[in-house]
Amino acid sequence: MKTKLFLFLIISLLSSQLYAQKGFPFDNEIHAFKQLDSLNMPKPGGILFVGSSSIRLWDDLEQRYAGKPIIKRGVGGSELWQWVQYFPQYLIYPYKPKKVFIYAGENDIASGRSAEDVAGNFEKLWEMIRKELPATEIYFLSIKPSPSRAKFYAVVAAANSLIKTSVAKKPKTKYIDVASTILDPKTQLPDSSLFKPDYLHLKSTGYDRWQTVLNKYVK
Template identity: 40%
Template sequence: MMPMFHALPRLALLLLLTACAAAAESLPTATPQVPEQVSDAGWEQDMQRFAAEDATSPPPAGAVLFIGSSSIRLWDTLAADFPGVTVINRGFGGSEIRDSTWYADRIVVPYRPRLIVLYAGDNDLNSGRSPRQLLQDFRDFVLRVRRDLPDVRIAYIASKPSPSRAALLDTQRQANALIQAEAARQPHLDFIDVFTPMLDASGQPREELFIADRLHMNRTGYALWQRLIAPYLPPR
């Protein structure tokens, strides 16, 4: 029979291991930083297209980088709308904030921009992200970028109200308010409110700002964005 003073240390060790295992099981699992669709072949094609453009015509350091979803991708008059500013357009359609974070080492950091203008958020909310999740996604983007570019200014364009997604209006208001408060709390962060000016007198999205799909903007919509964003852009 094993003496009691030998059995006790083994028993104590067994109890400790059991407790550790139980604690580990109770820990919350981390939310993935990027969604499953980041491996979408279409987006990889976008990344390769951007790389090819950079190889042919390397953009200068210190430009203003516009990045985000289709509202950026479809802004084909971006350079003409800001003639005194060197701009880079790296929008890729349907993307979410987490996707820009995922691809930051390819389409943010190498450009060494002086300002990053980010538009993403309504796709995220439409796919089921909550306002607080969107806030955390924005924080993750800022942290990722500032790991390599600690002093870069980042301007976040508010989630826009679209007629086809009018059901999201309250959720967008909440998300925009959270990100606006975060921008006010941190240095070198700006919040650009495009949400309010895109509403009509009854508080609904202005139909005249959109193309037939009622989701993407027409030239009138982009002209409004140009006026709202221009004060935040540094001169060339």
Template identity: 40%
Template sequence: MSLKFAFSLIGCLLIANLNSTAADEKNPSTRWESTIQKFEQADKKQSPPKGAILFVGSSSIRLWDLENSFPEHTVINRGFGGSEVADSLFYADRIVTKHQPRQVVMYAGDNDIAHNKTPETVARDFRQFVKKVRQELPNVPIAYIAIKPSLSRWKLAETMKEANALIEQQCEANENLEYIDVWNPMIGKDGKPRPELFRDDGLHLNKKGYTLWNSLVEPVLVDE
């Protein structure tokens, strides 16, 4: 094999790998299929009840002890860490609507902004998520938990606030959409995120952070 041919082959392999990675990033079915299948396998072993409150979104949902946080409600946790709004949209029929929840609560958008998506894109994806869910469940209430301020992503604060504002406008303009503001309660007197609410990584909530969220979300939950 000539040296020129070898370099050419290596170049082609690198391009193919980059294209594959880009495709994975754009295609939720590639990135999250195994995770979604685990949800489906768990459903087969013990099917979640119909008419529950279903929480969906990224790691802030996945790490939330929902049953102990909301003992008076029947809840389903369908959070998968690292996910974006578009991922919940893509899998809505497999992890949301099939359970026929009486209410859907979403937390997503944090990772979207961290991955350089614009506020407009986040708002558009949320609008499409609502549309897809409502095709199957026309009257289901949907609550959106605002993108939270965090220590590790504070440099993205202004972009996150723009996304929150766009989604809040959507919620105000449409029936059965609720915007839950966690941003302002998580900001301290110094105008920055309250450190006592976070784990050591400065991104995920600790027990105190979830206690705050519980108090903000509970009043919005729909009774059975």
């Protein structure tokens, strides 16, 4: 027990110094994940979910897939380009997952990035994961249209289309359409009843819709 505590303190100190030196974005969140790992590192071969707040705020993800080796590493507010530049060596590679599910890109678009830029960053991230973890299956969860970001619907659709086309040519990779599951069948617009009051983040009922399409892949 003393040895584990000692290692925890050393890793915490080194991690804090490393992030401070690099001006690391979201350093508190990453530091917290590394502290958890130092105490109970997930075994290789798990099912990893990474991305922005739609992953971080999925509070019952592990419970929905009880018995599965789920690892949740969502960073609220993060953008896809940051997952390319900063996060893989801390929140993807160390876990050596069997599968990695990625939800990111929505914040990039809201900050003004183009569909082509988002698709290009997914391409970069895919290449990085494939090089480091050649056996890992990669799943991209389509970017959802959120009512509070209605002005970006066209860009969201374009980015999803580009990534879907790209993924179709890649081995051990799938595009999962979770976006259409939250649409009102009559209007083909996002069903606002599935969202929290901010009309950006999903309620549990919204995640119910996601789960209907994810079940066949989370196994």
